[in-house]
Amino acid sequence: MADPTDRKLYLGPRLRVLRRELGINQTRMAEELGVSPSYLNHLERNQRPLTAQMLLRLANTYDIDIRDFVAGGGQGAASELIEILSDALVRDIGIARDEMLEVAENYPGVTEAIGRFYRALTDLRRMPDRLQSVGRDVPEPLDWLRAMIAERGNHFAEIDAAAEAIAQELPEDPALLAAALRQRLKDRHGMSVQVAPEKLLADSLRHYDMHRRRLLLHERLPSSGRLFAIAYHLCAQELADSIAGAVARAAPPDEDSRRLAAIALTNHAAAALIMPYDRIRQAAEQTRYDLPLLMARFGVSAEQLAHRLTSLNRTGARGVPFFMVRIDRAGIIAKRFDGEAYPFARFGGTCPRWDAHAAFATPGAVQAHLIETPDDRRFVTLAIALPPDAASQARGRAVIALGCEAKHASRLVHADGLDPERGDAVTVGPTCALCERRACPDRALPPVTRSIDLHSYERSATPWPFRRV
Numbered sequence: 001m002a003d004p005t006d007r008k009l010y011l012g013p014r015l016r017v018l019r020r021e022l023g024i025n026q027t028r029m030a031e032e033l034g035v036s037p038s039y040l041n042h043l044e045r046n047q048r049p050l051t052a053q054m055l056l057r058l059a060n061t062y063d064i065d066i067r068d069f070v071a072g073g074g075q076g077a078a079s080e081l082i083e084i085l086s087d088a089l090v091r092d093i094g095i096a097r098d099e100m101l102e103v104a105e106n107y108p109g110v111t112e113a114i115g116r117f118y119r120a121l122t123d124l125r126r127m128p129d130r131l132q133s134v135g136r137d138v139p140e141p142l143d144w145l146r147a148m149i150a151e152r153g154n155h156f157a158e159i160d161a162a163a164e165a166i167a168q169e170l171p172e173d174p175a176l177l178a179a180a181l182r183q184r185l186k187d188r189h190g191m192s193v194q195v196a197p198e199k200l201l202a203d204s205l206r207h208y209d210m211h212r213r214r215l216l217l218h219e220r221l222p223s224s225g226r227l228f229a230i231a232y233h234l235c236a237q238e239l240a241d242s243i244a245g246a247v248a249r250a251a252p253p254d255e256d257s258r259r260l261a262a263i264a265l266t267n268h269a270a271a272a273l274i275m276p277y278d279r280i281r282q283a284a285e286q287t288r289y290d291l292p293l294l295m296a297r298f299g300v301s302a303e304q305l306a307h308r309l310t311s312l313n314r315t316g317a318r319g320v321p322f323f324m325v326r327i328d329r330a331g332i333i334a335k336r337f338d339g340e341a342y343p344f345a346r347f348g349g350t351c352p353r354w355d356a357h358a359a360f361a362t363p364g365a366v367q368a369h370l371i372e373t374p375d376d377r378r379f380v381t382l383a384i385a386l387p388p389d390a391a392s393q394a395r396g397r398a399v400i401a402l403g404c405e406a407k408h409a410s411r412l413v414h415a416d417g418l419d420p421e422r423g424d425a426v427t428v429g430p431t432c433a434l435c436e437r438r439a440c441p442d443r444a445l446p447p448v449t450r451s452i453d454l455h456s457y458e459r460s461a462t463p464w465p466f467r468r469v
Helices: 012-021 026-032 037-044 052-060 066-070 074-086 096-107 109-125 128-134 141-151 157-167 174-189 223-238 238-249 254-273 277-286 291-298 302-309 356-361 407-411
Strands: 194-196 206-209 214-218 323-328 335-338 369-370 378-385 396-407
Touching: 012 026, 012 037, 012 052, 012 109, 026 037, 026 052, 026 174, 052 066, 074 096, 074 109, 109 141, 141 254, 141 335, 157 223, 157 238, 157 254, 157 277, 174 194, 174 223, 214 223, 223 238, 223 254, 238 254, 254 302, 277 291, 277 302, 291 302, 302 323, 302 396, 323 356, 356 369, 356 378, 356 396, 378 407, 396 407
Parallel strands: 194 214
Antiparallel strands: 206 214, 323 335, 323 396, 369 378, 378 396
16 A cells, blocks of 8 residues: 555645644644644645655544545445435436546545434434424434444543553452452442342442442353443443543533443443453454454453454554444344444444354354445455343344454454455445445345335345336
8 A cells, every 4th residue: 555645645635634622723723733823724725745754644633544545435425425425315316427537535524424423313213202302403312322432433542541551450360350350449439349149239230339338240241241340340430530521522412412322431441441452453353353252351252352353443553343233133223333444334334144143053153244235345244142141131143243344354263264354244234224236135125326216027035126217
């Protein structure tokens, strides 16, 4: 790949986005970069290219990765914009793909604004019976949280660093770590940890009794769940300031979003305490992301490990850029992190041709698949079925799937049987309503961008045939 500093780079829109994310004006940024405000203004208006020296100043001053800054979020933003503008409300305008790509590339602020409006519209469509009572112009808390985590690459440097500092004082062995965390809670915070019988915690997996200062854990909770629960409460005590600061910087739009963000970031802190950044990244690279081995080494579940692997985005020490989904038997996505490159629709389900549920046939084993999208991009996905949840006694089973671009296949031990360049790949689409792949026998719906083409004298082998134009 050519060095980004070998060509003239006009990155004014991305520079504006960076300044906005930092919450500073042009004058202050100019002072911090050692340039004049007028020169910075020329850069932001694409009247001057960003030089190599300027890129290095940006990297050193604001701790950004040059390649990430140059590459930007163009691909993901473009995919999202194309998806939004394929909606039935506006598709008759016939906006050319090149126009959409140009907007996403050169006007990221406009793209983000369109995305926010569309998410709000989606909320309204989902809840017509609540339109009169809601009376607010903010997204649903879960949608807001997903967008916030995606915007930050699921990486919260301050929380990671603080959790890592605590981890250095604790043993690495999961069994010893659980005992050490219990002792630390007792010695430093006067909190005891007890395993409670099922009849006492019939509707809870864990409960903190504030009056007696004791943490009660459901007796059916597995060891990984107990370890995580103890780590969660320790982080809530010792990393309260770091977590509160991260929540404040995220600027949640309402109280529900604030509470959800606080819980999510405390979960992040607990994962960072059990799986400290440098240790989990090095172990992942050395084992070539052997998921069962990493689960055993750190004493965590498949879901806990998958979450952590998506967060390895520290500048200069990045892991494989995974996306992650949790899918139930009905095909509903209960959790999702889009990662660097997400091949499915952000506002719908996955493609029925992607058989992640094959993992149910071999519990505990990792199922690797090679998939290809309509634009000829290839991805490797790793799916593992979650065991029955004895603690909650949920009847439904779920699958956790990680995925990344096929160019990273050599780093994954589970992909050794796949040929990422020439091997047979399962062709998938974003989701049926947005997929224009023809002759798909698994199609459930016609694409909203095309008219259906049905005839009484013919029964197509493909469900919902549609016109080409």
